[in-house]
Amino acid sequence: MSPDAAPILEVSGVVKRFGGFHALDGLSFHVSPGEILGLVGPNGSGKTTAINVISGLYAPDAGSVSFAQTQVGGMASHKLVHLGINRTFQVPKPFMSLTVKQNVEVARTYGGATDKSPPMADLLEEYRLADVANRPASDLTNAQQKMLDLVRALATQPKLLLLDELAAGLNPTELDWIAGRIKALAQGGLAIIVVEHLMGFIEQITDRVIVMNAGKEIFEGTLAVAVKVPQVIEVFLGGEHAA
Amino acid sequence: MPDTVRHYLFIAVPLLVVLAVAPSVYNNHLLLFNFVIFFILAQGVNIIYGFTGYLPFGYVGFFGAGAYGFAIMVMHLNAPAPLAVLVGGAVAVVLGLILTPLLRLSGAYFSIANLAAALAVLHLIANPALEQITKGPYGVALNGTFNPTMAYAGGILILALTLGIVVYLKNSSFGLALQAVREDSFSASMSGVSVVRMRTIAWRASALVAGLAGGVFAWYVSVFYPDNVFSADFSIFAIVFALFGGVATISGPLIGVIILYGIYNLIGFTTPQYFQLIYGLLIMALVLFLPAGLVSLATRRGWNVP
Ligand SMILES: Nc1ncnc2c1ncn2[C@@H]1O[C@H](COP(=O)(O)OP(=O)(O)O)[C@@H](O)[C@H]1O
Numbered sequence: 225m226s227p228d229a230a231p232i233l234e235v236s237g238v239v240k241r242f243g244g245f246h247a248l249d250g251l252s253f254h255v256s257p258g259e260i261l262g263l264v265g266p267n268g269s270g271k272t273t274a275i276n277v278i279s280g281l282y283a284p285d286a287g288s289v290s291f292a293q294t295q296v297g298g299m300a301s302h303k304l305v306h307l308g309i310n311r312t313f314q315v316p317k318p319f320m321s322l323t324v325k326q327n328v329e330v331a332r333t334y335g336g337a338t339d340k341s342p343p344m345a346d347l348l349e350e351y352r353l354a355d356v357a358n359r360p361a362s363d364l365t366n367a368q369q370k371m372l373d374l375v376r377a378l379a380t381q382p383k384l385l386l387l388d389e390l391a392a393g394l395n396p397t398e399l400d401w402i403a404g405r406i407k408a409l410a411q412g413g414l415a416i417i418v419v420e421h422l423m424g425f426i427e428q429i430t431d432r433v434i435v436m437n438a439g440k441e442i443f444e445g446t447l448a449v450a451v452k453v454p455q456v457i458e459v460f461l462g463g464e465h466a467a
Numbered sequence: 468m469p470d471t472v473r474h475y476l477f478i479a480v481p482l483l484v485v486l487a488v489a490p491s492v493y494n495n496h497l498l499l500f501n502f503v504i505f506f507i508l509a510q511g512v513n514i515i516y517g518f519t520g521y522l523p524f525g526y527v528g529f530f531g532a533g534a535y536g537f538a539i540m541v542m543h544l545n546a547p548a549p550l551a552v553l554v555g556g557a558v559a560v561v562l563g564l565i566l567t568p569l570l571r572l573s574g575a576y577f578s579i580a581n582l583a584a585a586l587a588v589l590h591l592i593a594n595p596a597l598e599q600i601t602k603g604p605y606g607v608a609l610n611g612t613f614n615p616t617m618a619y620a621g622g623i624l625i626l627a628l629t630l631g632i633v634v635y636l637k638n639s640s641f642g643l644a645l646q647a648v649r650e651d652s653f654s655a656s657m658s659g660v661s662v663v664r665m666r667t668i669a670w671r672a673s674a675l676v677a678g679l680a681g682g683v684f685a686w687y688v689s690v691f692y693p694d695n696v697f698s699a700d701f702s703i704f705a706i707v708f709a710l711f712g713g714v715a716t717i718s719g720p721l722i723g724v725i726i727l728y729g730i731y732n733l734i735g736f737t738t739p740q741y742f743q744l745i746y747g748l749l750i751m752a753l754v755l756f757l758p759a760g761l762v763s764l765a766t767r768r769g770w771n772v773p
């Protein structure tokens with residue numbers, strides 16, 4: 225499918241407040257099936273919050289989230305999963321005392337997997353977890369736990385996948401490998417949103433990026449253009465100075 | 468052989484058979500009955516705590532509600548005892564329904580609110596203003612249904628049901644999903660699990676078995692006061708036994724009851740001063756060295772404990 229297909233996700237004017245603080249302040253963007261959209265911005269700009277709202281952890285305080293022509297803002301997460309939205313976590317959140325297999329088993333059973341779903345063994349093999357299939361998730365390295373998060377998400381056969389800093393902490397070979405996996409998923413028709421700090425990685429895999437600052441998008445387009453926009457440069461430099 | 472069948476065959480059935488024949492070879496009938504009650508309650512704690520992570524300090528509330536459900540059916544409606552036991556279970560489930568909002572609390576907040584709820588039920592039932600219905604603080608005497616042999620058999624049936632529930636949880640995708648909710652509720656919902664629904668079902672199942680146990684206890688003892696059937700000892704013992712053996716397993720809570728309630732009865736009555744000491748030390752050692760219970764001695768070595 226081409227990235228020019230009609231959007232599957234449309235976020236418009238979304239506001240999310242924590243107390244008086246606007247973590248999202250009128251965020252709008254869209255993503256289409258087969259497209260890889262990068263979501264970049266300094267720490268605290270609201271990238272994770274955006275993913276949390278889209279995946280149902282928080283209801284938006286204003287604005288709308290529409291997925292496959294359905295209004296989904298504020299819908300319970302498990303229902304969103306059944307509609308086809310899934311995600312990974314910046315800090316991986318597997319079921320620690322359950323084995324890798326059991327982790328995936330839960331998602332396959334409750335996430336609406338069908339006969340067409342990839343078999344568990346293939347998924348574990350593909351994401352390099354076959355050797356640890358019977359170990360508790362707590363035994364895995366951070367990188368393996370991230371892959372387990374991803375496999376758990378894929379086991380529910382999502383149409384939209386939100387990846388929150390999946391590549392952080394991977395070595396260069398692993399980075400190339402996971403970039404290839406993500407691209408292959410998009411080629412299969414999945415819409416993917418990637419939050420990442422590594423600009424090389426973003427450049428390698430995304431079709432388009434949204435640059436966020438203070439809960440709003442300040443740029444939309446290709447990364448090559450983004451890095452020449454003064455406002456974007458300032459946000460990143462300002463962010464680094466502040467950090 | 469599927470695991471479910473093995474668990475029935477090698478854990479549930481032997482225990483039930485031993486308990487069924489025990490009265491014919493051992494004459495302390497009340498003690499055997501108490502074992503049955505604690506097997507049920509420890510497994511009831513296992514259902515809610517082991518599989519969902521909610522520690523019910525007020526678990527006795529369901530037990531007491533079941534006992535009074537039984538008593539009211541017998542006193543006012545002349546109901547046959549087995550029916551009254553079932554009503555006891557139903558009363559506890561209704562109490563569980565009323566207390567469902569507690570599941571929104573987490574950790575110690577849930578435990579304390581649950582404890583408060585059990586006290587509230589106790590004081591409602593023991594209220595002299597309700598003497599016409601509950602006999603208030605003066606207690607009930609149900610001589611008409613007194614039949615320890617039948618009550619004991621009823622207890623074994625309820626234990627069988629309880630073990631059935633735990634074996635199911637241990638082996639089903641439903642039980643696995645419950646454990647997923649316990650480990651990380653948001654990841655569980657991102658696996659498509661309806662977290663609220665899961666917790667509610669487990670909560671009601673554990674209320675049901677405690678209510679049935681309370682009903683059959685009332686049948687067995689036939690004379691009791693509110694303070695007896697709402698005694699915090701029931702909650703504490705059931706929780707300690709379950710944790711000592713190891714929750715989220717079938718055998719852990721059973722082992723906990725056999726060892727700790729066994730010790731309690733061996734030395735508790737003859738030399739209470741030593742009992743308190745040994746019990747206290749055991750529990751401290753457990754919390755310090757074996758927080759996941761006795762079964763973790765085996766699971767740490769990679770053995771799978773049913
Ligand atoms: N649950 C929360 N409660 C309060 N503030 C929050 C919460 N989640 C995020 N925030 C705040 O919202 C802002 C955006 O956070 P986040 O979305 O995690 O940023 P990013 O992922 O872009 O680094 C930060 O200032 C953060 O402190």
Ligand SMILES: [Mg+2]
Pocket residue numbers: 271272273314
């Ligand atoms: Mg973040």
